[in-house]
Amino acid sequence: MLSNKIKTLKVGILGKPNTGKSTLFNTLIKKKHSIVTRKAQTTRRKTTAVLVKDEKQIIFTDTPGIITNKKNINRGMFKEASNVAFEVDLVLLLFNIKKDSIDDIIESVKYFEKYQIELVLLLNKIDLLATEDFYKRVSIIKDHFKNKIIFSISGKKNIGIDQFINYLIKNKNFINDKPFIQKDLSKNLNYLTEIVREKVLENVHDEIPFNLDFKVEKVENNKDMSVTIHITIFLKKVSYKPIIIGKNGENIKKISMLARKDLEKNFNKKFHLFLFLKVIKYNKNTKSNRSNNDYLG
Incomplete structure (x- = not known):
């Protein structure tokens, strides 16, 4: 277990969509804390995870991809990604070495350089290039950024x-x-919901929107040292329920089982995870006023 204080470095992972941020994110920490699905921009808000090594912790922050076209949502994501850069000690700028042009790489580096942020360049997906092309x-990139630390x-x-x-x-x-993962699970509520969110998205794919809401309703420490957790998944349409539940409840049971295994691996204790689905009807003036609540898995 982590002590009250630990040597800490805060690192932001920034890059355009589909540069492999989430895959890298998961590889770095050796266990999944981010969302890996077939949808673009599923990391819709910044997600944080920790790697502990040599009595030090590196806190990685993953954000929506940097996109530079004129759509409002993309400008918002670019702004959020930029804001993260001011909350960390250094930024890992991630590039798809096969698809990103040299001009794109130069533009991204120059954007963050003007804020005097320490940058480390990661040239990802080198396995997709032939040796000569690699x-x-x-060589071209390193010649242009001779004063930058670059890893392939x-x-x-x-x-x-x-x-x-x-x-x-x-x-x-x-x-x-302070340690990123606290001994008190009640201080890790966002992490608990992200684990469940990941498993939901992995098992429903394109059938429902990725912007579901989750809430931890209960965290209870049991006498046998196990933990009981109740999490509600909020849905905007009744039609989403059978998709998440699956035939004979098989899908929701699988989601619960996979999330529970991740929790047990990460916290080294037994978990009892109960998932509930609640359908919320929204209108223009009120946030919600009618719901159906079902315990499912």
Whole structure:
């Protein structure tokens, strides 16, 4: 278990959509804390996870992808990604080395350089390039950014990950801060809901919107050292219920089982996880006024 204080480094992971941020995110921490699905922009708000090594913790913050076209939602996501950069000690700028043009990389780096933010460049998906193409593209990028730390990686294949993690551990200044995961589970409510959110999205895919709301209703420590958790999933349409429930309740049971296994792995104790679905009817003037509540898994 973590002590009251631990050497801490806060790191933001920023990049355009589909650069492999969520895959890298999960590889870094060796267990899933972010959302990996087939939908673009499923990391719709910043998500945080921790890697503990050599009695130090690195807190990674993953955000919606940086997008530069003119849609309002994309401008909002760009703003949120930019805001994260001011909340961390350094930023990992992630690029798809196969698809991102040199001009795109230069533009992104220049944008954050003007705020005097420390940057480390990660050239991801090197496993998708032929050897000759890889060396050619990396050489061009390194020649242009001679004053930048650059790592060539594959988040999917776990190539180059240990190298840049060790670089952070050995070369960056860590400050004393509280542990990210607290002993008291009631202080980890967002983390609990993100685990369930991930499992829901992995098992329903494109059939329902990814912007579901979740609420931890109960966290109870039992005499046998196990933990009982009740989480409500809020739905905007009745038609979403059978999709999440599945035939004979098989889908909701699978979601509950997978989430429970992740919790038990991460906290090293037994969990009893109960999921509820609540349908909320929204109108223009009131946030909600009619609901159906079912215990499902």
